[in-house]
Amino acid sequence: MNMIQAINSAMDVMMARDPDVIVMGEDVGFFGGVFRATAGLQKKYGKTRVFDTPITETGIIGVAIGMGAYGLRPVPEIQFADYIYPGLDQLVSEAARLRYRSAGEFTAPLTVRSPFGGGIFGGQTHSQSPEGIFTHVSGLKTVVPATPYDAKGLLIAAIEDNDPVIFFEPKRIYNGPFDGHWDKPAKNWSGHPGGEVPTGYYRIPLGKANIVRAGEALTILAYGTMVHVCRAVVEEAGVDAEIIDLRTLLPLDIDTIEESVRKTGRCMIVHEATKTSGFGAELSALVQERCFYSLEAPIERVTGFDTPYPHSLEWAYFPGPVRIGEAIKKIMKDA
Amino acid sequence: MASETRANLKPLSLHVPEPKFRPGDEVDFADVEVPPAGAARRPDTADRADSFTELAYTLVRVLDDDGKAVGPWDPKLSPEVLRRMLRAMALTRAYDERMFRAQRQGKTSFYMKCTGEEAVAVAAAFALDRDDMCFPSYRQQGLLIARDWDLVDMMNQVYSNKGDRLEGKQLPIMYSTKEGSFFSISGNLATQYPQAVGWAMASASKGDTRIAATWCGEGSTAEGDFHSACTFASVYRAPVILNVVNNQWAISSFSGFAGAEATTFAARAIGYGIAGLRVDGNDALAVYAATQWAAERARTNQGATLIEHFTYRAEGHSTSDDPSQYRSAQEYGAWPLGDPIVRLKQHLIGLREWDEERQAAMDKELAEKVRAAQKEAEKNGILGHGLHQPLDTLFEGVYEEMPWHLREQQRQMLAEEQASGRPWARK
Numbered sequence: 099m100n101m102i103q104a105i106n107s108a109m110d111v112m113m114a115r116d117p118d119v120i121v122m123g124e125d126v127g128f129f130g131g132v133f134r135a136t137a138g139l140q141k142k143y144g145k146t147r148v149f150d151t152p153i154t155e156t157g158i159i160g161v162a163i164g165m166g167a168y169g170l171r172p173v174p175e176i177q178f179a180d181y182i183y184p185g186l187d188q189l190v191s192e193a194a195r196l197r198y199r200s201a202g203e204f205t206a207p208l209t210v211r212s213p214f215g216g217g218i219f220g221g222q223t224h225s226q227s228p229e230g231i232f233t234h235v236s237g238l239k240t241v242v243p244a245t246p247y248d249a250k251g252l253l254i255a256a257i258e259d260n261d262p263v264i265f266f267e268p269k270r271i272y273n274g275p276f277d278g279h280w281d282k283p284a285k286n287w288s289g290h291p292g293g294e295v296p297t298g299y300y301r302i303p304l305g306k307a308n309i310v311r312a313g314e315a316l317t318i319l320a321y322g323t324m325v326h327v328c329r330a331v332v333e334e335a336g337v338d339a340e341i342i343d344l345r346t347l348l349p350l351d352i353d354t355i356e357e358s359v360r361k362t363g364r365c366m367i368v369h370e371a372t373k374t375s376g377f378g379a380e381l382s383a384l385v386q387e388r389c390f391y392s393l394e395a396p397i398e399r400v401t402g403f404d405t406p407y408p409h410s411l412e413w414a415y416f417p418g419p420v421r422i423g424e425a426i427k428k429i430m431k432d433a
Numbered sequence: 434m435a436s437e438t439r440a441n442l443k444p445l446s447l448h449v450p451e452p453k454f455r456p457g458d459e460v461d462f463a464d465v466e467v468p469p470a471g472a473a474r475r476p477d478t479a480d481r482a483d484s485f486t487e488l489a490y491t492l493v494r495v496l497d498d499d500g501k502a503v504g505p506w507d508p509k510l511s512p513e514v515l516r517r518m519l520r521a522m523a524l525t526r527a528y529d530e531r532m533f534r535a536q537r538q539g540k541t542s543f544y545m546k547c548t549g550e551e552a553v554a555v556a557a558a559f560a561l562d563r564d565d566m567c568f569p570s571y572r573q574q575g576l577l578i579a580r581d582w583d584l585v586d587m588m589n590q591v592y593s594n595k596g597d598r599l600e601g602k603q604l605p606i607m608y609s610t611k612e613g614s615f616f617s618i619s620g621n622l623a624t625q626y627p628q629a630v631g632w633a634m635a636s637a638s639k640g641d642t643r644i645a646a647t648w649c650g651e652g653s654t655a656e657g658d659f660h661s662a663c664t665f666a667s668v669y670r671a672p673v674i675l676n677v678v679n680n681q682w683a684i685s686s687f688s689g690f691a692g693a694e695a696t697t698f699a700a701r702a703i704g705y706g707i708a709g710l711r712v713d714g715n716d717a718l719a720v721y722a723a724t725q726w727a728a729e730r731a732r733t734n735q736g737a738t739l740i741e742h743f744t745y746r747a748e749g750h751s752t753s754d755d756p757s758q759y760r761s762a763q764e765y766g767a768w769p770l771g772d773p774i775v776r777l778k779q780h781l782i783g784l785r786e787w788d789e790e791r792q793a794a795m796d797k798e799l800a801e802k803v804r805a806a807q808k809e810a811e812k813n814g815i816l817g818h819g820l821h822q823p824l825d826t827l828f829e830g831v832y833e834e835m836p837w838h839l840r841e842q843q844r845q846m847l848a849e850e851q852a853s854g855r856p857w858a859r860k
Contacts, residue, residue, distance in 0.1 A: 120638070146638040147638070151665075151668075152661070152664045152665060152668055154657075154660075154661040154664060154665075156627065156657055156658055156661050157627050157658075157661030157662065157664060157665050159627075160624060160626070160627025160628050160630075160631060160658060160661065160662070161627050161628070161630055161631030161634060161665050162631060163627075163628050163631060164568075164627065164628035164629055164630060164631025164632035164633075164634070164635065164645075165631040165632065165634065165635040166631075167566075167616065167628065167631075167632055168566075168631075168632045168635035168636060168639075169635070170635045170638075170639075172631075184657070187621060187624060187658075188624060188627070188658075191619060191620075191621040191624060192619060192621065192624050192628070195619075196617060197830050197831070197832070197833070198602060198830045198831050199599065199602055199603050199607070199609070199617055199619070200599065200609040200611075200617035201598060201599045201600045201602060201609075201830055202830050203598075203609055203610065203611040203617070204609065204611060204616065204617050205833075236831050237831050237832065239832070259833075260833045261832045261833055305836065348836075349832075349836035349837065349838065350838070352837060352838075
């Protein structure tokens with residue numbers, strides 16, 4: 099399966115298992131979604147469980163919260179993460195706090211799916227990575243899968259979770275892993291172990307990272323598309339780096355991170371999002387606080403620049419093989 | 434050249450609304466249109482919304498100046514129900530008085546009264562079923578009182594004491610009770626609007642028979658969530674009642690800043706293609722009748738109704754507000770729609786089902802009831818006496834299960850408590 103099919107399969111599995119799971123969003127019904135993630139679901143489960151919505155993100159999230167309060171388990175889609183901001187008040191002020199402010203009487207068991215990340219010439223409003231906005235909010239969980247296998251298992255876990263989950267889908271790797279070499283032919287998921295996806299039910303627990311490459315020289319923390327880019331760079335550079343795919347940003351798998359950095363003594367953080375106050379800053383602070391005496395070099399952050407996401411200069415902006423390669427040289431120079 | 438031709442044009446001017454009266458002004462509400470009671474027609478609940486659009490521009494009124502119930506909207510309630518409604522409204526007012534004073538005495542940090550607006554919540558609660566889900570704003574405490582919710586429980590919340598069902602986590606008056614079908618109040622305005630629509634859609638999609646009702650002030654209709662809620666309610670014919678409590682004031686801003694100079698709030702419904710009613714909000718029978726009518730539409734899959742309750746915020750916005758700084762003190766006295774409690778009382782007296790003696794006795798009894806409840810609640814502590822919740826509850830309920838980082842912070846806080854040498858928590 100590619101990642102779209104895996105995500106579709108996760109919703110299919112959950113809708114079949116639980117009559118309270120409903121799917122809603124712009125163009126998700128009859129049409130099956132602008133990325134085809136919900137294709138076939140309306141036909142299979144009917145219009146009252148899979149339906150199109152008006153173009154209002156605050157409405158989509160607000161209505162989903164009300165449905166959750168009734169007892170449903172809504173899976174709303176925001177067409178692009180870049181368009182999640184109109185729904186921010188409902189997510190931050192309502193979904194995230196409902197359990198806390200009602201002392202557990204009302205909950206918001208929703209899973210907000212949204213395509214995210216760049217690398218597709220999406221320009222300013224089809225490329226953003228706003229995860230740092232959500233990891234800053236107490237009460238939300240934030241998930242970013244890097245393979246079809248993970249996408250399905252994590253999405254099932256997110257839908258089953260009783261807390262609100264922001265589920266960001268890196269659209270650059272919907273159809274195949276991307277190693278950062280934009281000028282080479284695109285690959286698809288067939289042949290990649292992450293593309294082997296069981297058709298039935300399985301789950302990957304939230305809050306558990308995945309060591310995608312074991313190594314001794316350096317720890318690389320990444321998620322989404324950047325997992326694949328980092329892996330390609332590491333293999334090209336011949337560095338024995340340990341690459342950790344975080345999978346869930348909040349709650350974070352701190353044990354796996356600590357164990358790795360204590361072993362390697364070096365830590366590099368890679369994300370597409372802009373640098374300042376990005377999630378990498380939190381990761382860097384945590385590693386510094388908890389692994390200070392193991393560190394042999396300053397922690398490196400390789401990220402998007404602090405600019406809006408550009409159109410024509412995309413590959414200069416995107417933290418690709420050259421920038422990551424230079425950062426590896428820098429962090430390894432005293433090794 | 435354009436600049437040369439423009440020299441002949443009069444300069445544009447920006448209109449910034451201004452209320453008619455400011456502090457110290459003589460008040461005259463002669464231009465507030467108050468149609469006679471009984472004049473508005475009552476359409477069949479199965480009628481199309483666009484066949485009665487004039488009801489969004491008038492006022493549905495039942496009680497006339499003599500307190501007589503007239504016209505097609507008279508819900509013809511039994512004297513027993515009328516007396517219970519009067520009692521709930523009077524209890525709401527007595528409760529407000531007591532809690533306002535408790536704030537002034539430093540027993541709690543904050544309070545908000547609903548004086549003058551008791552009918553809006555109480556009469557609506559009487560017209561709804563008890564398991565219809567209410568998504569209120571912060572000024573519908575009358576819903577809880579009309580549903581016979583325990584006053585001590587409400588006060589515990591206001592005091593953030595050890596009996597507080599919300600564990601001291603919420604600002605006073607932000608009540609929440611699932612059992613009372615009263616949704617958790619949020620400080621963020623109008624967010625409950627789309628949530629109510631979503632709850633109603635869920636009820637419909639499950640083939641349930643329960644409906645939802647929500648309330649916001651006229652000021653909050655300017656929020657984007659009001660628009661998204663009306664759109665969803667219209668698109669999916671959600672079984673929901675959208676109440677706009679037009680009490681003329683949003684803190685210091687008069688209703689003109691929400692658009693009232695140009696049209697009514699009920700008329701917003703017309704553009705969305707949902708039913709719209711404008712109701713005398715100080716007429717408990719009109720509020721009851723309109724809610725009952727809207728509930729019947731909702732329960733028969735006719736969709737949503739937007740009801741504007743035309744009323745007046747008799748007191749300050751909150752205990753932190755001083756209305757004498759921005760409006761004339763004469764306004765409430767001159768308000769043409771009077772006092773909702775007095776009007777219902779007169780109606781009952783006119784029916785020979787009530788009298789001033791019984792009213793006085795009831796007021797005394799209710800004041801005593803509230804005082805007793807307050808004494809009971811204060812046994813659980815008041816906010817002014819410090820913290821009542823075990824400190825570690827601060828971290829509970831952020832998530833269903835506490836993640837490691839919150840456990841770590843919880844341990845840190847408990848260590849701080851120990852290091853301070855003076856335990857903060859009174860368990």
